[in-house]
Amino acid sequence: MIPQLVDALQRQEGVHDWLLRRMQKKSTQYYVIGRQTENRRTVHSEEIVVTVMNDHRASKEGQALVRGEAQVTLLPADGPQLKHRLSQAVFMAGLADNPLYGLPGPVSYPRVQLADAEMQKGPGEVAEHLVQQLLETLAQENGVRLSSAEVFIEENEITLQNSRGASGSQVSTSLLLDFVLLATGDMDEMEAQIAFRRRRAADLDVPALARRQAQYARDALRARPPQTGTFPVVVSDEALTELLMSEGYSPLILRSSAQLKYQGLTTWETGKTILTEEPTGDPFTMYANGLLPFGTASGRFDSEGLPGQRTLVVEQGVLSRFWATQRYADYLQIPATGQFGNMEVNPGAAAFEELFAGPGPLYHIVAFSAMSPDPITGNFVGEIRLGYEMHQGQCQPIRGGSISGNLFAALASAQLCQETAFLGDYFGPRAIRFPRITVAGE
Amino acid sequence: MDVQHLPPELAASAGNLGQLVAIMEGRVPYASALLKRDSGLQVTINNREQQVTEVRPRQGLVLTVWNGAWFEEAASAILTAEHMQELARELAHSVQIFPASTLVDPGPPSQAHFATACASDPAILSPKEKLDMCRDLHNKARQLDQRIVNVVVRYHETKESKAFVNRAKELSQNVLRLRLTLQVFVSDGQQVQYDWSTKEGTGGLELIQFTDQELRELCDNAISLLSAARVPPGMYQVVCTSDVSGVIAHEAFGHGVEMDMFLKGRARSEQYLGKPIASPLVSLVDDPSYATGHGSYFFDDEGQLSAPTYIIRQGIFERGISDLFSAHSLAVPRSANGRRESFERKIYTRMSNTFFARGETPVQALIEGVEHGVYLSKTSSGMEDPKGWGMQVTSHYGEEIAHGRLTGQRYGQVGITGYVPDILQSIDAVGDDFALTGGTCGKGHKEWVPVSSGGPHLRLKARLG
Numbered sequence: 085m086i087p088q089l090v091d092a093l094q095r096q097e098g099v100h101d102w103l104l105r106r107m108q109k110k111s112t113q114y115y116v117i118g119r120q121t122e123n124r125r126t127v128h129s130e131e132i133v134v135t136v137m138n139d140h141r142a143s144k145e146g147q148a149l150v151r152g153e154a155q156v157t158l159l160p161a162d163g164p165q166l167k168h169r170l171s172q173a174v175f176m177a178g179l180a181d182n183p184l185y186g187l188p189g190p191v192s193y194p195r196v197q198l199a200d201a202e203m204q205k206g207p208g209e210v211a212e213h214l215v216q217q218l219l220e221t222l223a224q225e226n227g228v229r230l231s232s233a234e235v236f237i238e239e240n241e242i243t244l245q246n247s248r249g250a251s252g253s254q255v256s257t258s259l260l261l262d263f264v265l266l267a268t269g270d271m272d273e274m275e276a277q278i279a280f281r282r283r284r285a286a287d288l289d290v291p292a293l294a295r296r297q298a299q300y301a302r303d304a305l306r307a308r309p310p311q312t313g314t315f316p317v318v319v320s321d322e323a324l325t326e327l328l329m330s331e332g333y334s335p336l337i338l339r340s341s342a343q344l345k346y347q348g349l350t351t352w353e354t355g356k357t358i359l360t361e362e363p364t365g366d367p368f369t370m371y372a373n374g375l376l377p378f379g380t381a382s383g384r385f386d387s388e389g390l391p392g393q394r395t396l397v398v399e400q401g402v403l404s405r406f407w408a409t410q411r412y413a414d415y416l417q418i419p420a421t422g423q424f425g426n427m428e429v430n431p432g433a434a435a436f437e438e439l440f441a442g443p444g445p446l447y448h449i450v451a452f453s454a455m456s457p458d459p460i461t462g463n464f465v466g467e468i469r470l471g472y473e474m475h476q477g478q479c480q481p482i483r484g485g486s487i488s489g490n491l492f493a494a495l496a497s498a499q500l501c502q503e504t505a506f507l508g509d510y511f512g513p514r515a516i517r518f519p520r521i522t523v524a525g526e
Numbered sequence: 527m528d529v530q531h532l533p534p535e536l537a538a539s540a541g542n543l544g545q546l547v548a549i550m551e552g553r554v555p556y557a558s559a560l561l562k563r564d565s566g567l568q569v570t571i572n573n574r575e576q577q578v579t580e581v582r583p584r585q586g587l588v589l590t591v592w593n594g595a596w597f598e599e600a601a602s603a604i605l606t607a608e609h610m611q612e613l614a615r616e617l618a619h620s621v622q623i624f625p626a627s628t629l630v631d632p633g634p635p636s637q638a639h640f641a642t643a644c645a646s647d648p649a650i651l652s653p654k655e656k657l658d659m660c661r662d663l664h665n666k667a668r669q670l671d672q673r674i675v676n677v678v679v680r681y682h683e684t685k686e687s688k689a690f691v692n693r694a695k696e697l698s699q700n701v702l703r704l705r706l707t708l709q710v711f712v713s714d715g716q717q718v719q720y721d722w723s724t725k726e727g728t729g730g731l732e733l734i735q736f737t738d739q740e741l742r743e744l745c746d747n748a749i750s751l752l753s754a755a756r757v758p759p760g761m762y763q764v765v766c767t768s769d770v771s772g773v774i775a776h777e778a779f780g781h782g783v784e785m786d787m788f789l790k791g792r793a794r795s796e797q798y799l800g801k802p803i804a805s806p807l808v809s810l811v812d813d814p815s816y817a818t819g820h821g822s823y824f825f826d827d828e829g830q831l832s833a834p835t836y837i838i839r840q841g842i843f844e845r846g847i848s849d850l851f852s853a854h855s856l857a858v859p860r861s862a863n864g865r866r867e868s869f870e871r872k873i874y875t876r877m878s879n880t881f882f883a884r885g886e887t888p889v890q891a892l893i894e895g896v897e898h899g900v901y902l903s904k905t906s907s908g909m910e911d912p913k914g915w916g917m918q919v920t921s922h923y924g925e926e927i928a929h930g931r932l933t934g935q936r937y938g939q940v941g942i943t944g945y946v947p948d949i950l951q952s953i954d955a956v957g958d959d960f961a962l963t964g965g966t967c968g969k970g971h972k973e974w975v976p977v978s979s980g981g982p983h984l985r986l987k988a989r990l991g
Contacts, residue, residue, distance in 0.1 A: 115872065117790055120596070122851070127601040127870045129586065154579040160604045161535065176578040179657050232790040262970065266791050266913070275792060275913040279971060304914065312759050331971065347574055348675040349711055349718055453918035454909035458939055460711070460718050465941030465991060467918035469911070484916050486941040486991040488756065524759030524943070524991025 085163060089132065090245065092166050098174035100151070101137035101187050103246040103388060106130070109238055112207035116215050116233045132158040136170065138177035139184065152180030185414040190249035193384040193391050197377040198256035199239070200284030207237040210285050214261055221294040222265070228298040231264040231275060250389030257283055258380065261290070267301035274304035276451070276470070278322065281508045283378040300450065300470050307481035310473060310525035316446045317487055317523070318439045320515035325507050326455040327464065327491070329427055335462040335491055336370060337424050340397045342408035346415045349460060352403050359401045360462075361496040365519075366432040367400035368495050372407045373511070374425030381426045381509040390422035401496070429512030432500030439501055439517040444475035447523060449487065462491040485525035494518045527696040531639045533687050535585060536563050539605040540698065543691035546589060546610055550618040551693060556592035556630035557618070558692040560827055561585075561605075562869045566684035569657050571664045573676045578653050581684055586869030588827075589617050594624030597851060601869045630854055632694040633829060640699040640824035643817075644730025648683050648704060651731070656681055660706075663736060667710060670745040673752070675718065678709040681734075690829040697831075699824045703727070703976060705964065706734035708741070712748045719751035719938075721904075721922065726964035727818040727978075747903075751923055754938035759991040763899035763927075764942070765892050765983060768961040770921055772979030773905040775810055776880045776967065778917040778946045779803075780979070781910030783837055783846035784863070784875035789855055792913045795843060803843040804950035807885060810838035812847050814862050814878035820964025821878040821977035828864035828873060835861045838950075849875040867973050874969050882981030885956025892955050892985045894930040900990060901925045901932055902940060905963075915946040917988075924990075944988045957983030 086106060093102045113125040135155045142150045154176035156169045203210050215233050222230055236259070243253040262279040276297045282288055319327055328334060339350040339358070352358055359368070374392035376382050383392050388410050396404045406418060413420035440446060448471055455466035465488035473480045498516050505514035527544065529537040543559040550557035566581035586603045587610055600617040602609065651659070660679045668677040682705040689698040705726035712719055723744050725734040766774065779795070787793035795803070804810075813834035814823050825831050828850045835847050848856070849864030852875055865876040893901065902921040909918045919942045926935040962980035 109870075111870065113872065122789075123597050123599065123872055125599040125601065125872060129601075129603040129870055131603070133582070153577065155582070156580055157582045159535075159583065159585050161606075172580070176580070176653055179578045179654050180576040182575050182577075231792055260972075264790065264792060273791070273913065277970065347572055348713075351713070351716065351718060453911055453916060454907060456907050456920070458906070460720055461938070463939040465920055465939055467909070467911075467916055467941065467943045469914070469916070483914065484943060484945070485989065486759075486918070486943050488759070488939075488941055488991050522756070522759060522991065524941070524989055 085132065086243065086245070089134070089166065092170055093136070096170045096174060098138050098178060099136045099170070100139040101247045103135040103187060104132055105387065106132045106243040108241045111236060111238045112211055114211040114215065114235045118230060119219060130160060134158060134170070134173065136173040136177050138174050140178055142181040147181070149184060150181040151184045152177040152182060183415060185411040187246045187248045188250050188389040188410050188420065190251065191391050193252045194375060196375055196382050196384050196392055198254060198283060198382060200257045203237050203257045203259060203285060204239055211235040211237055214285065214290055217290040218263060218294050221291040222298060225295065225298040227269070228265050228267045228301050231266045233263040234260070236260040244385055244389055246389050252385050252389070254384045259283065259285055261288060265297050265301045267305055269305040272305055274301055276301035276304065281380050283380055287378060287506065303481035304470055304483060307470065307483040309484040310447055310468065310471070310482045310523050311445060312525045313523060314520050315523050316442065316517060316519050317521040318446065318448045318515055318517045320448065320450060321505060322507065323449050323452050323455065324514070324516060325510045326452055327457065329510055330456050333456065333459045335457050335459050337427070338459045340403060340406055342406040342412035342416050342418060345406050346412050354403050354405055356403060357401050358398055358403050358492055359496040360490065360492045363401050363496045365497040366500045368398060368498065369400055369430040370398040371395060371428040372397050372421060372424045373428040374422055376426045376428065376511055379426035379509055379511070381424070386422040390420055392425065393422050395421040426509045426511060431502045431504050431513045434499055434501055436501045436503045436515055439499060439515055440474055446474045447482065448472045448474060457491050464489060464491055485523060488522045488524065494521065527689060527691065527698065528639060531641065531700065532689060532698055533563060536561050536687055536689060539587065539610065540689040542607055542610060543689060544696065546614040547691055547693060549611060549614040550589065550591050553618040554591040554593060554621060554623065556632065558590045558690065558829065560588045560688060560690050562688045564684055564686045564868070566682065567653060567656065569660045569681040570678070571660045572678040573668060576657070578657050581682065584868045588869045589614055591617055591621055592630045593621040599872070628854070630850070632692045635694045636831070637696045642700065642702040642728045644702060644732070646731040648731050663708065667708060667741050667745065670741060671712065671749060673712040673714065673749055674710060674745065675713045676711040680707045688827070690825065692829060695829045697825050697829055701728055701823050703820060704729065704731070704734050708736065708744060710745050710748045712752060714752050717752065719748055721748040721751065724964065726820045728820065728822045729818045733818060747923070750936045751938050754923060754936040757900060757924060757937040757940050757990050760989070761987060762990050763896045763985065764988050764990070765896060765899065765901045765927065765985050767903050768959065768980045768982055769963045770902045770905050770919065771882055771981045771984045772880070772963055773908040773919050774917070774949065775882050775981060776877060776977070776979035777908035777910050777919060778949065779810060780812065780877045780880045782912035782915065784877070785846040785848040785852040785856060785858065786875040787912050788846065789852050794913055794915050795846065798843045801843060802841050803947060804838055804841045805953040806841040807956045808838055808841055808950060808953055809836065809883035811836055811883060812863065812877050812880045816879040819879035819962055819978045823878065826862040826864045827866050830860050830862040830864060832862045847875055847877065849873050865975050867975055871973060874973060876969065876975050877967065877977055879962060879978045881962060881979060882956065882984065884958060884960045884982050886958050887955045889957045889959055889983045892957055892983050893927055893932065895955065895985065896927045896930060899927045900937065900940065901927050902942065906939070917942065917944050917946050917949060941991045942988045943991065949986055949988055952987040953984050955985040959983055
């Protein structure tokens with residue numbers, strides 16, 4: 085369908101630039117409750133997302149040439165409607181008056197490792213093997229059983245083409261493993277839930293993760309609320325990625341974006357600190373990395389056709405550059421870096437164990453209920469799903485209560501550990517110690 | 527099936543669903559077929575950009591078979607008659623049948639088409655007129671104060687169409703959801719703060735009108751956050767608006783009574799069935815049939831017709847909500863809460879419009895009864911914990927109450943935590959007002975469906991931080 089579509093776009097009156105992305109997905113889904121299958125699904129989907137740009141005079145009299153864009157998504161049955169659908173897109177694009185901007189031109193795309201051959205070859209077998217690994221591991225764990233598990237294995241193929249000559253394709257795989265463990269105590273039951281996203285199965289050590297989660301579930305049975313006050317807090321692993329990444333709405337990512345700069349929603353300036361307190365901790369350095377091998381946000385190209393790149397965004401607490409898609413790079417007249425991709429943070433000098441130094445009390449948070457720092461202000465508050473209170477050599481599990489603060493203030497005094505972790509779309513220190521965090525507890 | 531009311535993209539395929547069910551039931555004890563299409567229009571304006579574009583459509587077929595022990599499904603975006611029949615044959619013949627199985631009840635026979643009623647159909651406006659409507663609102667809002675650095679207006683219109691067939695039912699529906707969101711960003715040069723307001727629901731343009739006073743209040747709220755403090759952590763007497771009450775209903779308790787959680791052993795609420803769980807002042811309802819609710823629909827994705835479910839009545843936990851698999855497995859009555867994000871995803875038990883029932887206390891009296899506490903206005907996030915029953919709800923801001931009066935001292939981003947039964951038992955007054963707030967709900971961190979939650983103002987005790 086793509087040749088006909090390209091031909092139609094080139095013939096369509098009012099299309100001054102265009103971009104198309106054909107996306108095909110094969111998904112295998114396996115759901116288990118306890119040791120029993122709950123559901124099995126196979127899904128096939130395909131679509132072509134077409135973006136058209138229309139240049140016209142602004143609706144206000146005497147205004148300059150402006151550009152509008154609109155998207156239409158062509159589904160498999162839409163072939164006969166092609167011309168009509170493109171006309172709709174041109175009409176909608178013609179309504180919006182935005183300053184002119186361009187699209188990326190032709191470029192040789194980098195090779196990036198994105199697909200797991202084993203998952204491509206036998207997705208159902210991989211899904212069953214992962215669940216089997218879980219069950220075999222849990223059979224050795226006292227007082228813990230599998231509540232439920234979900235495995236999604238997908239193969240995605242994207243073909244991109246735009247009117248400036250950019251053209252490429254990529255095949256990637258993705259894996260979601262979501263499982264819940266239940267621990268049974270004398271009087272109570274508690275759970276530990278976790279979801280992992282990766283591009284290849286080999287990046288998940290399922291037995292080790294199952295053992296860790298089993299311990300968390302058991303510890304939740306004897307957890308009590310934390311104290312109230314200001315304490316050193318260490319946040320590690322998946323909890324740390326929630327704090328830094330926040331499921332796509334990270335203040336670190338959004339406030340360093342050219343789009344928010346253009347819209348006046350970030351006060352950050354290149355060459356100036358992003359920290360709101362005097363830096364006393366480890367230097368914070370962050371890259372936007374679209375090339376991380378098997379990173380879940382890696383790609384040969386972004387959604388406009390810019391090549392995958394690794395960009396230094398924050399260096400030692402100072403904004404080095406805004407990451408920018410082509411449109412906002414044009415608006416701010418800065419280099420286009422493409423979409424953010426994965427977050428890469430430089431590790432610190434201290435060993436993981438050194439983060440816990442001192443008599444305490446110190447809190448180590450391993451799971452939040454949800455941690456979503458405000459994307460504009462950086463303020464955060466998150467309920468503690470599970471953590472540990474370290475005090476005078478003792479370690480007591482805690483849950484309930486919350487920690488709160490501001491991410492840009494907290495990072496100023498943060499100590500980053502030297503051990504790194506690859507957690508799907510994050511590569512960096514596996515734990516960070518914040519010396520003074522407000523804890524709301526008993 | 528009478529397909530004339532469905533959008534043309536579905537109409538041709540919908541007529542074949544009965545045949546697909548017959549093909550599959552040639553081998554399996556129960557089968558159903560669901561066609562879904564979501565499509566719409568979106569308009570976005572901010573101070574520097576504007577866009578009119580379609581909402582990315584999602585359209586596909588889901589074939590479901592019961593093998594005697596579990597469901598298996600095949601889903602596809604390709605809707606040609608030949609492909610759909612081949613998919614049905616392949617699915618029916620690929621499953622392992624468990625002969626000593628229990629039977630799935632297809633429900634009482636019914637044939638019907640449903641459509642959202644609206645006083646002012648958005649179809650009467652062209653895309654340009656919708657853009658102009660947003661421009662007018664944007665222009666009004668951006669002129670309210672010099673500290674405004676950006677105003678974002680988002681209009682979102684979605685038509686959700688589906689057709690469901692099993693051997694007893696032929697149902698179809700068109701549900702129209704509208705949402706208009708206004709975000710105001712302000713800055714003092716050092717920081718940026720913001721507030722937002724959303725009007726939404728199932729219905730027409732009559733649902734999404736802003737008054738000048740509402741715009742003024744929105745702007746004032748955003749500006750007040752420039753000088754907001756952090757709330758000192760501790761236990762407080764709290765008065766919640768309907769927005770915050772609703773998220774407590776939804777996140778703190780609602781997710782824990784989704785009965786697929788019972789099957790997984792994840793619901794602590796199971797131990798409280800038929801027992802007191804909340805203050806006697808409290809009743810809690812999930813109602814997909816609630817007129818104009820953002821989470822409303824006429825039947826769920828398994829063909830169950832919508833009706834209200836009383837979850838808590840006068841403090842007693844009466845029953846949970848269910849999908850077909852959980853109701854069948856637990857041998858409990860079904861409710862119309864079997865929902866899927868799209869044809870690409872599985873059914874789960876999901877809430878619709880979930881709310882506390884209205885009480886009798888005037889809102890002003892709720893505040894006057896607080897010696898020292900916090901008035902919590904607007905929820906920015908929430909998360910469920912059905913097993914541990916810890917509660918996390920984040921309010922975008924709050925305001926101090928002292929000696930029965932609001933003091934004007936704003937608190938930015940307030941976390942509300944506590945043990946759910948303690949919080950529900952602590953409710954000592956329920957307001958005589960009522961409102962619903964629409965949104966999108968995930969199961970864990972995925973599976974997004976439109977919902978609403980709300981109720982009246984509540985007065986309760988909670989830990990803030």
